[in-house]
Amino acid sequence: MDILSGIILVIHMIGWAIVLGGALTSMREPRIAKGVTHGALTALVAGILLVGLVEMGGGEVNNIKIAVKLVVALVITAMAFWGDKNQEKVSRGFLGGLAGLTVLNIAVAVLWR
Numbered sequence: 001m002d003i004l005s006g007i008i009l010v011i012h013m014i015g016w017a018i019v020l021g022g023a024l025t026s027m028r029e030p031r032i033a034k035g036v037t038h039g040a041l042t043a044l045v046a047g048i049l050l051v052g053l054v055e056m057g058g059g060e061v062n063n064i065k066i067a068v069k070l071v072v073a074l075v076i077t078a079m080a081f082w083g084d085k086n087q088e089k090v091s092r093g094f095l096g097g098l099a100g101l102t103v104l105n106i107a108v109a110v111l112w113r
């Protein structure tokens with residue numbers, strides 16, 4: 001992996017860390033913190049860029065794994081944006097779902113080899 005893909009991978013992981021951290025730290029007073037939508041969008045765009053960069057560099061990505069991650073990531077991003085617009089409807093369970101799906105995708109990313 002060259003330096004550019006490496007940097008994008010770091011951005012990708014920081015973005016998801018913001019989503020997970022933001023969801024967990026808002027549990028006491030349930031809401032979607034502003035950073036969560038930004039983190040999700042940044043991470044999503046970085047992930048898509050990363051697929052292109054890895055393939056351009058002659059590497060291979062597991063397309064089925066990426067498809068699974070993409071579907072889950074789109075659900076996470078949609079939930080974050082919906083919650084941002086409907087803050088009064090955001091509950092602990094909703095934030096738990098957001099955090100759980102993010103953890104699921106981290107597990108898919110790391111354990112599916």
Ligand code: HEM
Nearest residue numbers: 016044047048050051061062069070073102105106109110
């Ligand atoms: C909640 C959603 C996501 C999480 C938590 C996540 C997490 C991660 C993590 C932890 C890694 C590093 C693992 C490793 O290199 O072994 C990684 C790598 C990567 N991710 Fe994601 N990701 C998500 C969504 C996506 C999406 C939507 C895409 C693209 C459409 C994507 C594309 C990639 C690529 C290309 C890599 C490089 C390594 C590989 O081929 O697996 N990710 N992701």
